[in-house]
Every structure is written in C-alpha cells, then in structure tokens.
Amino acid sequence: MKDTLTLFEYDHLCTDDGAEDTIFIDSDAFNALELFLCSQAANENINAEETHAVFRFSSRRGRKTLAAQNYVGVISAGNTEIEILPKIGKKIRYCDSEYERVRRTFLAMLQELRDAPFKNLGCAELTTARMPLFEIFISAFLNEVSKVVRSGLRSDYQDWSGNERFLRGATQLFRAATSQSRQQLSLCCGVQRLSREST
Template sequence: MHPVVFEFGYLTAESAAADESGFTLISKENFRYLESLCLTQQDTDVNQFLQLKTRYGCKVLQVKNYVGVIFTQYGEHIEVLPKIGKRASDKKQAITDARKTLLMMLKHLGSFRHISTNTASVETLQMPLLEIFIEEFLQSVNQLVKRGLRSDYVKREDNLAFQKGKLLVSKQVRHNVVSKHKFYVEYDEFLQDRPANRLLRAALKKVSGFTSRHKNQRLLRELDFAFDGIPPSTNPKDDFGRIKLDRGMSYYHSPLAWAKLILEGLSPLSMKGTAEAQSLLFPIEMVFENYVASVLGESLPEDSTLSTQVTSKYLTTHNGKNQFQLRPDLMITNSEQSSIVLDTKWKLIDLNAYHYGISQSDLYQMFAYGHNYLDGTGDLFLIYPAHEHFKTAVEHSFEFSESLRLWVVPFVLDLDGESRLIWPEGYKFRGVLN
C-alpha cells in the first residue's frame, strides 16, 4: 500500500512517531532519498514542495502546497492530496473525498482536460492517482487502436537487388563498384512508422515501469502487441514538432496530449538526484484558480466576460518605467463596462475565527487591485473554498472607503457537479445575481 499524506502534512521513517503524532510513515530508504534531495538541492524545485524539519524531537519531511505524486528512485511513490478532504472523521473517506475533489478540479486544468474517468466509480476512487492517470492514457490509446493506427509515406534509403524510387548516384558509386547488380535508392514506403505512433509507443514503454495494477499491465501487453513494428521515439521533442495529423485523425488528439505529458513532464516540477525521479505535482492554488474560473465562465450570461490573470496595471512607476505588476486572478466585466475583481485563495478560513483567519497581506493586495483596476470605486471579492465552518459569505463587506468594498465569499466544491460561488446575500451586479 503506497503512503498517502495531505498537503502540509509530515512524512517520517519512525513508526513510533507515525503512531503517536499521526505522521505518514514511509520506508527508511525513501526518507533518506528525499532527505538527501532537500539537503543537496537548495533553492531548487524540491524545496518548493518538500522541507526538512524537526517535530517533537523527530526528523520529518513536510510537504507543502503541492498535490499529486512524489516519485522516488526505488520505483515507489507517495500520494499528496488536498487538505479539503482532511476534515472527514474517517481517514479512508477523507482520502476518497480528497482524491475525487482533486480529479474534479484537474479536469479543468490545461492539458489534463483529457481526463474522462468517471470519478464516482468506487474502483477508481480506491486507485492511487498515478494508476488513475496511467489508466486514462491507456484507455485513450486503446480507443485509438480500435479505430486504427494510421500509416504515412516514410522516406527510406537502402541498397536493394532491384531498382525502385530514385537512384542515389553518389552512394551507388560508393557502395556498388563491385556489386553492380545492386541499386542504392531512395523511395517512399507506406508505414505506421510515423512521429505520432512513435511517440505513443515511447509513452507506453515509459508508463510500463510505473504501473503495478494488473488491469493496466494486461492492457499494456495488448497495446504493445498492437504497436509491434513501430519503434519508440528516440527524440520526442523533434517528433512532436513533426506531427502531421491528416483529415480524420482527430481521435489522435487525446492520446497524444497524454503522451506529451508523460514524455515531456507530467507537471510543472521535476526532481533530480543521483537518479532522476519525475514528479506528478501541481500547485494547488493554480488548480483551484483554474477550476473557479472554469465554473464561473460557464455560469455568466452572454453580456458579461470573464478575464483571467489580468496584467494591464502596475503598482508603481519608477524613473519612467512601470514596476511591480498587479495580476488579479479574475475580472468580470459587463456590457456597461462595469467590472468586479476576484482573487482565489486556497485556505480554510473560519467564520468563528479572529478576522475569520484572513491574512492582512491579502487585504493589502486587494486594496491595490481596487485602486488600480477599479479606480477606487467598486467591489472586490476574495474567494476561499467552502467547508463546514465557512458555508456562507461573510455577512458584511470590508470597506476600504465609502466607494470601495471587499467581500469574502465561499466556493462550493461539489462532488456531484454542482460547484458554485456563493455570492453575498442580496448582492447584485449586472452579470451575476445571488
């Protein structure tokens, strides 16, 4: 059974510490490997998602705000899940809820829009994330094979006993001075050995070293037979640049998207030690932001537009140059050119806590957005994930001035497909209505 930890949780190799403090137990070999990466690769990708600490006299590794899978050089992996599911009293249910929440959000994230798994499946939710992604890739390739691997004309050079194609005179002279009965020629051959198929074969070979699930291994063997005779790509970057999808090859898009993720990097991060270990990790803030943007974009009326990562304003001008770019996550503008600015924060705030647990730096940030993007007049929104202690919008706005207000609102991550933003009661804006 692979180890599972929630974001900002702790990993330990000491079984006593795991039992007493609730830390996640991993093998001593894996702990030493990850510890060595933290110590030897300062200011690198590793330190973005893993930190060596001491807790209760025990040496631990703390995962940060990244979710997904951490690989080790021993072929093992550690699953890191969103903290939103941690509050369930039953650990098994917490893991299931967190995994389902992450899969739901990843479906709206760039290249992972190709995820088609039915996340309500009990079998799927009991699978590690790594196996889920491998199964998605294999199923997409399997569907492609059923529709047929496409062939293309491939240029060949060979010294044949008969002439076909174009005679290469210089090579004919060089190779066949003695063997005058042979012909050194260049010709086109209609083969399945084309860049797209080579890339899929290479990706199949790569995931074969990751999966331990019997169903995936069986499908891999079947697909390997279907790709027999097609060499795996030895230069994926060049082959991706040479891909030419003819008319009627749209069914290649999804398998190739997965192949690109597998061959060129499954996530924004990679970690390299004495042996390379590829990560499958995502900054959860980015995942949440993209998901909120997708849901909001689908719910707005036609006369409103949603912009993401707006970058037109700066905090200051110095020596005639703009400096310190301001980049709110979201902006909604209606047909009358009125706008509201929204920013997402992946943090569990509490309506009963002091200042609701909102950080002062977040308020400063929103103040800057309001003055630069709304000219000091209008409404701003801070969006946090909803949970049992934050189910409704904060009743009153934070007033920066008489004309500039900040609202704090929850976003419901609904596992049944009803995710939504909870607007303040009675709040109206042309384009959105509570």
C-alpha cells in the same frame, strides 16, 4: 510491488513510528527523498533547508521530518509511492471513505482544468475513487496515447453516415425511418472512416 503511502498537503513524514502528528515512512524512502531534495538544492544553488516546491526539511518534537508543501500528486521514493492529496480531507484521517471522497474531489478539480488530458478519465467514478492516483494518471496517459495511435500523426477517424448497399458500422434505424428516400436496396449506416488529411 511498491507500497503506497497516502497523505495530505502539509503533513509531516517521519521515520519514527511513534512520533505524534507525523506519518510513518520507511527509512529507505525517507533517505531517497532527502537525497532528492539535496540534489535539487545543489542544482538550483540554494540552501537545502530552504523551502522546496514539494517537501521541506522540518522537525517535530525533536525528530527530523519532511513536510509536504503546497503540492498534490504522486512521488516515487525508493520502493514507496507517496500520494499527496489536497488538504480538504485533513480533519478526518485514516478513513478509507474520506480518502475516496478527497480523491473524487481532486479528480473533479482535474477535470475542470483547461487543455488537460483529465477531461475524460474513461473510468467509472466509484472505481476511480478507489484507485491510487498513480494508476489514474497512467490510465489518463494511456487514453491519450490510444487517441494518438488511433488517429495517427497525419490522419484521423471521422464520422460518416450515408446509404450503403451492405451493412457497414452501425445501422441508423431512426434515420432510415425518417429518410425521404426509402430505397429497399440500401441501408442507412454510420461508420468512422480514416481520413488521410491532417486535422
């Protein structure tokens, strides 16, 4: 099982446990991040010391660190998942309720994105705020996959309601009570039918 490390934007990661103003990360994960940054720099033909989109090389009090940049999300390095939250919660650290508040705010920001799969996360807000970001992203992905599997590539389920001689789907009592035709041999039902047309 992977360890989860939570930090905020612009925090510094260091392998020295006693360093001030830094967050401790094990050397394997630090080396994996360092190797990733160097390989990215080689692919883009830039100096590895230059600013990267996610991390940049830095130093604090003579110790080598990696500073998180203007990035929010999840990065996997070795056996550690690094969860980077927005800097809005940076003042009060090491408090679980503060991390939950920042996660809730971050998820609210994601839900406001246009054309993003985060409009409906499908989880209760309290449960979602306690979950690591990686699990939230996986659940959003699985919700989208289930929609595609359910609808298929060329078909989709569409709502249908009408009178049937036998019960199909859900009974629509309000519609039955207000319906003009009160046939004793039919029920007002609502069901989702599979449509073969492309939507």
